Amino acid sequence: xxxxxxxxxxxxxxxxPPFGDFDCQSCTVDNHIYIFIEHLYKNKIVNKSVKxxxxxxxxxxxxxxxxxxxxxLDDKNILKFMQDDPFYKIRKLCxxxxxxxxxxxxxxxxxxxxxxxxxxxxxxxxxxxxxxxxDLETKETTKFTENLDLLFVKLTxxxxxxxxxxxxxxxxxxxxxxxxxxxxxxxxxxxNTDNNISGIIVYGLEDECSLxxxxxxxxxxxxYKEVILNLQKKGKDYKKIVKILVEYFxxxxxxxxxxxxxxxxxxxxxxxxxxxxxxNNDFIIQISYNLIKTNRLFKEDFDLLKIFRNIRFKSAxxxxxxVQKLTYILExxxxxxxxxxxxNNNLQFVCKKLRTFTIYAEQEQELFNKDFIVRILTLYVLKxxxxxxxxxxxxxxxxxxxxxxxxxxxxxxxxxxxxxxxxNEKYKDVFKIKNSKNDTINFMILLYKGLQRKNINGLIxxxxxxxxxxxxxxxxxDRESLEKWIKNIDLNIIKK
Numbered sequence: 481x482x483x484x485x486x487x488x489x490x491x492x493x494x495x496x497p498p499f500g501d502f503d504c505q506s507c508t509v510d511n512h513i514y515i516f517i518e519h520l521y522k523n524k525i526v527n528k529s530v531k532x533x534x535x536x537x538x539x540x541x542x543x544x545x546x547x548x549x550x551x552x553l554d555d556k557n558i559l560k561f562m563q564d565d566p567f568y569k570i571r572k573l574c575x576x577x578x579x580x581x582x583x584x585x586x587x588x589x590x591x592x593x594x595x596x597x598x599x600x601x602x603x604x605x606x607x608x609x610x611x612x613x614x615d616l617e618t619k620e621t622t623k624f625t626e627n628l629d630l631l632f633v634k635l636t637x638x639x640x641x642x643x644x645x646x647x648x649x650x651x652x653x654x655x656x657x658x659x660x661x662x663x664x665x666x667x668x669x670x671x672n673t674d675n676n677i678s679g680i681i682v683y684g685l686e687d688e689c690s691l692x693x694x695x696x697x698x699x700x701x702x703x704y705k706e707v708i709l710n711l712q713k714k715g716k717d718y719k720k721i722v723k724i725l726v727e728y729f730x731x732x733x734x735x736x737x738x739x740x741x742x743x744x745x746x747x748x749x750x751x752x753x754x755x756x757x758x759x760n761n762d763f764i765i766q767i768s769y770n771l772i773k774t775n776r777l778f779k780e781d782f783d784l785l786k787i788f789r790n791i792r793f794k795s796a797x798x799x800x801x802x803v804q805k806l807t808y809i810l811e812x813x814x815x816x817x818x819x820x821x822x823x824n825n826n827l828q829f830v831c832k833k834l835r836t837f838t839i840y841a842e843q844e845q846e847l848f849n850k851d852f853i854v855r856i857l858t859l860y861v862l863k864x865x866x867x868x869x870x871x872x873x874x875x876x877x878x879x880x881x882x883x884x885x886x887x888x889x890x891x892x893x894x895x896x897x898x899x900x901x902x903x904n905e906k907y908k909d910v911f912k913i914k915n916s917k918n919d920t921i922n923f924m925i926l927l928y929k930g931l932q933r934k935n936i937n938g939l940i941x942x943x944x945x946x947x948x949x950x951x952x953x954x955x956x957x958d959r960e961s962l963e964k965w966i967k968n969i970d971l972n973i974i975k976k
Contacts, residue, residue: 510538517544524552531558539567546570568594576601587634592643599638599649606656632657632664632680639683644692651684651695655702662721665707669724685728690737697732697740700725701747705754722755730763733770742780745770749783752790756825759791761798771805777814785814789821796829807854816857823861830858898928898966919946923974948973 513533520527521544530553533545542565549558550573559574563582568591575586575597586598635657638650657668657680670679684696704725708718729751732744751757759767770784788806793799799822806818823830923946930939936956943949948970955961 510536510541513538513541514544517541517548521548521552526552528553531555534558534562539570543567543570546573572597584630584634587638592646595638595641595646596643596649599646599653602656603649603652606653628657628660629664632660632668636680636683639680639687639692644689647684647687647689647692648695650680651687651692651699654680654684654696654699655706658703658706662707662718665703666721669721669728681728685732690735690740693732693735693737693740694743697729697743697747700728701750704751726751726757726759726763730759730766734766741770742783745780745783745787749786749790752787757791758794761795764791764793764798764802768802768805771802771809785810785818789818790825793826793829799826799829803854812853816853819854819857820861823858827861830861895924895966895971898924898931899963919976920971920974923949924971945976947975 513536517530517533519525520530530545530548533541534549536542536545542562546559546562546565549555559577562570563574563578565571565574568589571586571589571591572594575583575594578586578601583598583602586594589595589598635650635653638646639654641647641650654668657664660668668679668681670682681696681700684692684699687693687696704722708722708725726748729744729748733741733748735741735744767784767787785806788802793802803819803822806815810818923942926942926945927939929935930942936953939951939956940953942951951965955965
């Protein structure tokens, strides 16, 4: 803030002193003008004479006058006359008052701050408050689509800019171009290694900044939803573009940055829910590198499993390589749920391996052996689809597969588990239940553990811990009576 000998002049009865009172012997005229505008701005005094200072030769006076007109006078029309001002901060103040065509003209500005501001205004105008940059239809959008071709050229230039902030903002805005025609979309995905010239998507995916790559992946997904599916509905040729999109996604799934990898996995998993892709062996092997045995599955792990559940395989060897890897990594319940869908989507490979599976499945093994579970699941899927007949001793395992695949509500699952435990002790190590704050579920857990250990006295004590149990020793010693009691018990009235 500039100083002046009369800078300390105060308001008199709420009225600012006349401009002449700011004059003094020791300060320049420009300094007095600047301080006069500052006083008006600071005290929020409306004085339209400030507009006259917009033509001043002094940069600071013009800048102060523009801020005053914008904030105090709220006169945005005045700013239209300042768009070409030589001082970049004045041009910057004009940006958010422009329409689409005016914004595009600012892409040619030589100042990086101006370009950053233009990109920020575009982002706020079209994507603010929208998850993953979904487009926001406004009146301005309709006008803006007329300039999409020009915007496409400008954004492509921005994606190769030396300023990293410009590239990050550009990568967020790529998806605004989804209304472009098919020819332009192909150009965006174009890659020419010989001449080192590529489309905007390629530049984004190969950028050294991980945030640029991540934003580009999100834009790719939006393109798929908004462009490819519309082309598909219209019966137009889109297969080549889909092939390129899938290739870019899969290559990014193995990005060196974990956030980029997780973003690619998530959005590709969403794509597989929309369309069933038949992937090349190399692609599937690339994806499988991300399958790692851990004590806990995270969101990205479930996204990865979703991909394998939905895709189509081209090779039996690769299919069973993935099955084997999943069998090693996953616990029984998630394994069965994942493989159940994989098998149903790739029945031709399951049929090829039928003899191998049935030989092992017909041997009596333990249900906590996951290899055995996979073989039983194979027979289960084949019987569902082809009505094959197998030995009756295998049927007893199918209900277990049913329970895991259908995922009913927790309490009904626990009831079924209890009945299976009574009928066959082999189930005792398969069903794992965690403690809960819910009285009813805690009752079921204690009942389940008591039946596992055959602790008759402990089970009878449940009558004291919970109301409305009515469990007697005679019921516990008779299997049929116990099954009937479990089926009929009203869990809603079990309280401590």
